[in-house]
Amino acid sequence: MGGTSVKLHEYQSKQIFAHYGIPIPKGKVASTAEEARQIASELGKRVVVKSQVLVGGRGKAGGVKVANNPDEAEQVAQKILGMNIKGLTVRKVLVDEAADIQQEIYLGVVINRAARRVTMMASAAGGMEIEEVARTAPEKIIKVLIDPFIGLCDYQARQIAFALGLKGDQIRDFGVIASGLYKAFGDCDASLAEINPLVITGEGKLLAVDGKIVTDDNASFRHPDLTAVRDVDEETSSEAEARKFGLSYIQLDGQIGCMVNGAGLAMTTMDIVKLFGGSPANFLDIGGGASADKVAAALRIILADANVKAVLFNIFGGITRCDEVAKGIVSALEQVPTQAPMVIRLVGTNEEEGRAILAGATLRVQTASTLVEAAQKAVAAAKGEEYVPPPPPPPVVYKPRRHSVVRPAAKKTARPAAKKSVKKAAKPIKKATRKLVKKAR
Ligand code: GDP
Numbered sequence: 429m430g431g432t433s434v435k436l437h438e439y440q441s442k443q444i445f446a447h448y449g450i451p452i453p454k455g456k457v458a459s460t461a462e463e464a465r466q467i468a469s470e471l472g473k474r475v476v477v478k479s480q481v482l483v484g485g486r487g488k489a490g491g492v493k494v495a496n497n498p499d500e501a502e503q504v505a506q507k508i509l510g511m512n513i514k515g516l517t518v519r520k521v522l523v524d525e526a527a528d529i530q531q532e533i534y535l536g537v538v539i540n541r542a543a544r545r546v547t548m549m550a551s552a553a554g555g556m557e558i559e560e561v562a563r564t565a566p567e568k569i570i571k572v573l574i575d576p577f578i579g580l581c582d583y584q585a586r587q588i589a590f591a592l593g594l595k596g597d598q599i600r601d602f603g604v605i606a607s608g609l610y611k612a613f614g615d616c617d618a619s620l621a622e623i624n625p626l627v628i629t630g631e632g633k634l635l636a637v638d639g640k641i642v643t644d645d646n647a648s649f650r651h652p653d654l655t656a657v658r659d660v661d662e663e664t665s666s667e668a669e670a671r672k673f674g675l676s677y678i679q680l681d682g683q684i685g686c687m688v689n690g691a692g693l694a695m696t697t698m699d700i701v702k703l704f705g706g707s708p709a710n711f712l713d714i715g716g717g718a719s720a721d722k723v724a725a726a727l728r729i730i731l732a733d734a735n736v737k738a739v740l741f742n743i744f745g746g747i748t749r750c751d752e753v754a755k756g757i758v759s760a761l762e763q764v765p766t767q768a769p770m771v772i773r774l775v776g777t778n779e780e781e782g783r784a785i786l787a788g789a790t791l792r793v794q795t796a797s798t799l800v801e802a803a804q805k806a807v808a809a810a811k812g813e814e815y816v817p818p819p820p821p822p823p824v825v826y827k828p829r830r831h832s833v834v835r836p837a838a839k840k841t842a843r844p845a846a847k848k849s850v851k852k853a854a855k856p857i858k859k860a861t862r863k864l865v866k867k868a869r
């Protein structure tokens with residue numbers, strides 16, 4: 429259940445790549461500056477010190493630095509360790525032998541849902557994020573669809589190599605790298621395997637300088653080894669807590685916290701919040717048959733997000749019982765007192781019992797009977813506004829059909845009158861145009 433993923437660190441991804449015959453630089457991981465110095469002196473060459481955090485764009489953020497000697501490596505590591513990159517604290521650095529980079533190439537394997545094929549993508553404009561290339565110069569991206577029964581063919585790898593402008597031995601070496609990457613992707617049940625950049629060195633050799641593997645959580649049971657390396661430190665505490673309670677939670681950047689049962693209903697709820705001008709703070713599916721404990725955990729997670737200005741509960745009780753949900757809400761609010769307004773829509777199994785529990789707890793909650801009403805209330809609450817019910821629709825007036833063959837007299841007189849007034853109005857205009865025409869002559 430859920431569409432979560434396990435991201436592997438650069439050093440972990442590159443170790444896997446190496447296992448598949450992809451050339452990577454020599455290097456080791458350090459968690460202190462002193463260790464970084466040690467590794468640099470072992471390597472005995474210019475090194476690159478790289479922050480190991482699970483985000484892209486570390487280079488731009490100052491998390492990748494070249495050091496000429498062990499002392500420099502120590503200084504640079506000192507700076508990078510503890511650095512905050514896109515909300516994540518750097519706890520480890522990879523100290524790699526520095527590469528002499530002539531060109532940066534992008535090479536990635538992804539799932540192309542539209543084509544229902546695994547796709548290999550490459551671009552001679554590597555180094556920068558591929559999304560950027562896709563936006564600014566999509567023609568620079570080479571794509572090859574891979575038949576799952578045949579796998580990546582040699583001719584396909586050569587086709588990519590030629591398109592990248594590779595020469596001589598590079599073409600053969602690229603074939604090894606491409607097939608290794610494809611194999612690694614499949615064996616890891618990955619949703620992404622990427623080398624960015626794959627560099628051409630001063631000696632004309634290919635080298636995977638960066639690596640990224642994202643695996644599909646649905647296949648975690650097949651990869652206890654990969655699951656074990658999951659870096660819990662790297663997850664936001666909310667995501668870690670959600671996973672512990674079996675909740676599907678994805679943090680977004682809006683103001684309305686949403687607690688919903690069922691992924692489809694959760695998406696619908698987010699859409700409707702958007703429709704009424706709000707913006708969801710998260711996707712959260714508490715799942716079927718959620719217990720009070722689970723609901724309490726979910727609410728704690730939602731309220732831990734400082735952006736949340738209002739919480740919208742949209743619970744459709746089927747297997748999930750509304751009274752259990754209500755108990756969870758009450759107990760969570762005892763644990764985490766909050767000023768955030770709450771809007772609750774509880775319908776289905778045991779809804780009366782659920783409402784009674786909420787009413788008995790004298791909570792500052794608004795209830796709603798439809799999703800539209802609930803969303804409107806939540807949007808208003810998040811803006812600190814009073815909910816104004818929409819005006820009732822205009823009454824539908826029943827007009828009995830006339831059965832008489834005689835047309836109503838009023839219509840007959842109305843028509844010529846209208847014509848007359850149009851003619852009258854047109855008179856001065858006609859006069860004016862005639863004058864103009866005369867003048868022109
Ligand atoms: P990202 O920014 O998180 O994708 O991190 P990368 O590992 O891709 O590094 C970012 C950039 O740093 C690369 O595109 C290179 O330009 C540069 N870089 C990385 N490793 C080396 C290296 O060994 N030598 C040199 N000269 N530059 C490097």
Ligand code: MN
Nearest residue numbers: 555624625638
């Ligand atoms: Mn990169």
